[in-house]
Amino acid sequence: MTCQRCLESVEIDVEASFNLAVAPSEEVAKTLPRHYDPLIVEDEDIELWSVVEEELILNLPVVPFHVDCSIQTSFGEIAPEDGKSKKPNPFSVLAKLKADADKS
Numbered sequence: 182m183t184c185q186r187c188l189e190s191v192e193i194d195v196e197a198s199f200n201l202a203v204a205p206s207e208e209v210a211k212t213l214p215r216h217y218d219p220l221i222v223e224d225e226d227i228e229l230w231s232v233v234e235e236e237l238i239l240n241l242p243v244v245p246f247h248v249d250c251s252i253q254t255s256f257g258e259i260a261p262e263d264g265k266s267k268k269p270n271p272f273s274v275l276a277k278l279k280a281d282a283d284k285s
């Protein structure tokens with residue numbers, strides 16, 4: 182994934198735990214104890230891998246970042262090595278648009 186602090190790639194370990202209970206119908210699924218996640222399987226075969234994949238995707242962090250990222254805060258965005266701000270100015274795109282407009 183992309184680190185949301187430094188925008189470099191970051192490896193994320195993803196763990197998910199879930200209690201799947203295979204149920205043959207919605208009616209049966211409704212009778213399951215609440216701590217089970219019902220998986221309704223009528224006649225079709227299911228790929229267990231795709232179920233696991235879905236659970237892992239749901240457990241991906243919304244905002245991934247390096248645990249030891251050189252950019253430590255979401256406000257400071259100052260890398261200790263060079264002391265320069267790494268955050269691109271959100272308005273720089275407007276400046277470019279204006280420059281392009283001025284040219285034409």
Ligand SMILES: [Zn+2]
Pocket residue numbers: 184185186187188189191246247250251252
């Ligand atoms: Zn980072």
